[in-house]
Amino acid sequence: MGDVKNLTNTEAVEKIKELANTADICMFTTALTTLPLTSRPMSTQTVDDEGNLWFLSKKSSEKNAEIKKDNRVQLFYASKGSAEYLSVYGEATILTDKNKAKELWTPIAKAWFSEGVDDPELSIIKVTPLDSYYWDTKNSKMVSLIKIAAAAISGKKIDDGVEGKIKV
Numbered sequence: 037m038g039d040v041k042n043l044t045n046t047e048a049v050e051k052i053k054e055l056a057n058t059a060d061i062c063m064f065t066t067a068l069t070t071l072p073l074t075s076r077p078m079s080t081q082t083v084d085d086e087g088n089l090w091f092l093s094k095k096s097s098e099k100n101a102e103i104k105k106d107n108r109v110q111l112f113y114a115s116k117g118s119a120e121y122l123s124v125y126g127e128a129t130i131l132t133d134k135n136k137a138k139e140l141w142t143p144i145a146k147a148w149f150s151e152g153v154d155d156p157e158l159s160i161i162k163v164t165p166l167d168s169y170y171w172d173t174k175n176s177k178m179v180s181l182i183k184i185a186a187a188a189i190s191g192k193k194i195d196d197g198v199e200g201k202i203k204v
Contacts, residue, residue, distance in 0.1 A: 042200040043170075049087040049204050051170055055122040056080045056089060059113035064091070066102035066109055066128075074102065075112075081140040087204035089124065091161040092137070092145055100159060103128045109163055121171040122202075124163065131160040168202035 043051050056062070057080070064078040076099065081090045089111065093100055103109065107129065113122040137153040137160060149155035 053083040059115040
């Protein structure tokens, strides 16, 4: 078991930014009270200075319809390259704001929204974190892998991680 380090305020926002940006893609889960859970991969456009996560979405998507019924969502990030993980539970808000769309726009978004920021299907989802948790390594992935291998050979437990709650 690793160390526990709970984060708050600026340190919490920075950790969300770091982990969400490193992973980029999350499994965006809606309809949390219906089993099986409904998840789909979504690319995070940005994380703002308050820790809110921003996404582009089609207005007519099932995801948007589910958010309109129940705005609670869960985001799961995994960065396989650095063995870092983030779970964010929060409330989603659907917006149609052309200025914000311009701010969030990337050329890759044109694959989904052919008319750019003027696409009538373009909406924005803002997720405000209510409860978050992270798992991280103390060292680089290479050092962590060496420690895991050594622990497997020696039979000793590995203590290479840090985890904790994030409160923004």
